[in-house]
Amino acid sequence: MKISVLVQNQEGNHHVSxxxxxxxxxxxxxxxPTGLGSSVNGGELLFLALSTCYCNDIYREAVKRGIRIISVEVEVTGEFGSDGEPATNVRYRAKIAAHASEEAIRSLGRETDRLSEIxxxxxxxxxxxxxxxxxxxxGELHE
Structure with missing residues (x-):
């Protein structure tokens, strides 16, 4: 699977493909709303990638186990320091409702964490x- 993303930005316009x-x-x-750039930051998008991957993978792995999922909620938290510093203390939690025992759901959640690509x-x-x-x-900008 090959994935690519293109972001095109100029004042007042932000397009993501x-x-x-x-x-x-x-x-x-x-x-x-003012200036240049996106209304969301890269950290938010990184955490969105983590939560989206886990959510989608729960559904994928549930099918393999014959578990019918009703809903999934995934919350990712973490911290960023100064410019250029990587995230720290990245953690996530999930709430999974399914037609299965609590232990089967927890087992599904642990296995999905082990397999989640992001x-x-x-x-x-x-x-x-x-x-x-x-x-x-x-051209150069002269003020």
């Missing part, structure tokens, strides 16, 4: 490489 293999869709995220990506510290910066000069 997501792609998994040949499936392309957009995610509505508004621009900052959690495992962060746990192993995957490298991230900046391949290129395409600089487009529109």
């Amino acid at each position: 997501l792609r998994t293999n040949d499936n392309i869709h957009t995610l509505a995220i508004s621009p900052k 959690q495992n990506t962060l746990r192993v510290g995957t490298s991230v490489t900046l391949d290129e910066i395409n600089a487009v000069s529109v």
Whole structure:
């Protein structure tokens, strides 16, 4: 599975395009009300990725076990320090309602935590490489 994301931003406009293999869709995220950038920050999106991955994986793993899920809630918390510092104390909790015993649901939750790809990506510290910066000069700003 190949995944890519494209963010295009300029004052008053923020567009997010997501792609998994040949499936392309957009995610509505508004621009900052004033200035440049997104109205959400990268930490929020990182934690959204953790919670979304776990939620989706609960449904995937439940099917394998023949468990019918009614609802899933996932809350991720953590802390960021100064500019450039990585997140610390990242934790999450889940509430899973299903047609199964409490022990079967807890077992499903533990196994899903072991298999969740985004959690495992962060746990192993995957490298991230900046391949290129395409600089487009529109002239120098003189004040």
